[in-house]
Amino acid sequence: MSQRLLVVEDSKPIATVIKQIAHSLKFEVVIATTLAEVEDILSADTDFFAATIDYALPDALDGEAIACVLSHGIPSIVMTGKMDDETRQKILSQPVIDYIPKENSQAFLYLKRVLHWQLTNDQNTILVVDDSSAARNHIVELLKRRNFTVVTANNGVQALEKLAQHKNIKMVITDLEMPEMDGIELTNEIRRIYTREQLAVIGISGATSGIHSARFIKNGADDFLRKPFCPEEFYCRITQNIESLNNIAKIQHAANTDYLTDLANRRAFFHAAELRIKEYIQKKVPYCLAMIDIDFFKKVNDSYGHDAGDQVLKVIALYMRKHFSAGLTARLGGEEFAVLLHGIDVDNLYNRLDDFRREISVSTIPVGGVPISITLSLGVIFDSKDKFAKQMNEADNALYLAKENGRNQVVISGAELED
Numbered sequence: 001m002s003q004r005l006l007v008v009e010d011s012k013p014i015a016t017v018i019k020q021i022a023h024s025l026k027f028e029v030v031i032a033t034t035l036a037e038v039e040d041i042l043s044a045d046t047d048f049f050a051a052t053i054d055y056a057l058p059d060a061l062d063g064e065a066i067a068c069v070l071s072h073g074i075p076s077i078v079m080t081g082k083m084d085d086e087t088r089q090k091i092l093s094q095p096v097i098d099y100i101p102k103e104n105s106q107a108f109l110y111l112k113r114v115l116h117w118q119l120t121n122d123q124n125t126i127l128v129v130d131d132s133s134a135a136r137n138h139i140v141e142l143l144k145r146r147n148f149t150v151v152t153a154n155n156g157v158q159a160l161e162k163l164a165q166h167k168n169i170k171m172v173i174t175d176l177e178m179p180e181m182d183g184i185e186l187t188n189e190i191r192r193i194y195t196r197e198q199l200a201v202i203g204i205s206g207a208t209s210g211i212h213s214a215r216f217i218k219n220g221a222d223d224f225l226r227k228p229f230c231p232e233e234f235y236c237r238i239t240q241n242i243e244s245l246n247n248i249a250k251i252q253h254a255a256n257t258d259y260l261t262d263l264a265n266r267r268a269f270f271h272a273a274e275l276r277i278k279e280y281i282q283k284k285v286p287y288c289l290a291m292i293d294i295d296f297f298k299k300v301n302d303s304y305g306h307d308a309g310d311q312v313l314k315v316i317a318l319y320m321r322k323h324f325s326a327g328l329t330a331r332l333g334g335e336e337f338a339v340l341l342h343g344i345d346v347d348n349l350y351n352r353l354d355d356f357r358r359e360i361s362v363s364t365i366p367v368g369g370v371p372i373s374i375t376l377s378l379g380v381i382f383d384s385k386d387k388f389a390k391q392m393n394e395a396d397n398a399l400y401l402a403k404e405n406g407r408n409q410v411v412i413s414g415a416e417l418e419d
C-alpha cells in the first residue's frame with residue numbers, strides 16, 4: 001500500500017506541482033487548502049507519512065497550520081514565500097524536517113530530494129558518540145526526525161564495540177572530549193579499520209578555537225561541526241556526506257556488476273572467488289568452481305533476435321540465483337557464466353550443478369510469447385589447491401570437453417584421466 005502525503009497549500013498550481021512530485025515518489029496525496037480543512041482531515045485520520053505545509057493560508061496567515069500538523073506527530077516540511085529571518089527562526093524553532101523558501105523552481109526539486117531522503121534514510125545507520133546524554137539526545141532527535149537509523153555510544157571505546165556489532169553503520173558523529181577515548185583517538189582508530197569509502201566521520205566540538213576542526217580532518221574525519229550548530233547546517237552536512245557515500249557505493253556496484261543480469265562481473269568474481277577459495281582451502285571446506293556456457297546460443301540470437309537472447313541470459317541468471325543462493329555467481333561475458341560453490345562433499349556439489357543443468361534443459365523460457373528451449377554445458381573442478389587462474393583454466397578445459405562430448409552435460413576436470 002502506498003504511503004500518504006498531506007499537502008497543505010492554498011495555491012492550486014503549486015499544489016498540482018507538489019502532487020506530481022509526490023506521485024513520482026509513489027505517494028498517495030491528500031490536499032487541504034485551509035487550516036479548517038487540515039483540522040477536519042486530521043480529526044478523521046492522522047495516518048500520514050509526512051506533510052508539506054504552506055506557511056500562510058487564508059485562515060492561518062502566520063504559520064498556525066505547522067503546529068496543528070506537528071501536534072499529530074506528522075513529520076512536516078514547510079514551504080514558504082516569506083524570506084525574512086524572523087519567519088525562518090520561527091519555523092526552525094519547531095521540530096520540522098525542513099523549510100523550503102519558494103523562490104524558484106529549485107524549491108520543488110529540493111522538495112523532491114527531501115521527500116526521497118525521508119523515504120530512504122532508514123537504510124542509513126548513523127552512530128552518535130557523546131558522553132553528554134543531553135548533547136547525544138539532541139543529535140539523535142534531529143537524526144530521527146529525518147528517519148535515519150541511529151545507534152549511540154558514550155565514548156570512543158564503546159563506539160568501536162558498536163561499530164563491530166553493527167556492520168551497516170555508514171557514519172559516525174563524534175564529540176571531541178570524552179572519557180576513556182576521545183573523538184580524535186576514535187577517528188584515528190576508525191581510519192585504521194575503515195576507509196573513507198566505507199564510513200564517514202563527522203567531528204563535533206564546542207571549543208571556540210578553529211584548531212579542532214583541522215585536527216579532526218587531519219586525523220581522518222570527513223567533516224566538522226562547531227557547537228552550537230543550527231539544524232539546517234547539521235542536516236546539510238549529514239546529507240552531503242551520506243549522499244557522497246551512497247554515490248561511491250553506486251559507482252562500486254556498477255563497476256562490479258554485469259549490467260544485463262545484475263550478477264557479479266568477471267572482475268568482481270575473480271576478486272571475490274580468489275579470497276573465498278583461500279578460506280575454503282584453509283578451513284578444509286569442500287568446494288567447486290564451475291564454468292557454464294549456453295549451448296548454440298548464436299542460434300537463439302539468429303532465430304529470435306538479440307533482445308530475445310538478452311532475455312534468455314537474464315532468465316539463466318535468475319535460475320543461477322535460485323539454485324546457488326549461497327554460492328558466488330557471475331556472468332563472465334557473452335553467454336558464459338561461472339559459479340563457486342561450497343558444500344558437504346563432492347557428490348553433493350556435483351548433484352547441485354547437475355540439477356541446475358537438468359532443470360534448464362526441461363524448462364522453456366517464454367520470450368515475447370515464444371517458448372525457447374536451451375541447454376547448458378558445464379566444466380567443473382573440485383577442491384583444487386592450484387592457483388585461481390589455473391583452476392579457471394582447468395574448468396574451462398572441462399567445459400570444452402563437455403561441448404566436444406555433445407553438450408548438455410557436466411564434465412569434471414581430470415575425470416577423463418581416471419577413465
Ligand SMILES: Nc1nc2c(ncn2[C@@H]2O[C@H](COP(=O)(O)OP(=O)(O)OP(=O)(O)O)[C@@H](O)[C@H]2O)c(=O)[nH]1
Nearest residue numbers: 293294295296297298299301306307309310334335
Ligand atoms: N543476445 C546477446 N547475445 C550475446 C551477448 N554476448 C554474446 N552474445 C552472442 O553469443 C553468441 C555466442 O556464440 P558462439 O560463441 O558461436 O557459441 P554458441 O552459439 O553458444 O555455440 P557453443 O558455445 O559452441 O554451443 C554470439 O552469437 C554472440 O553474439 C549478449 O550480451 N546478448
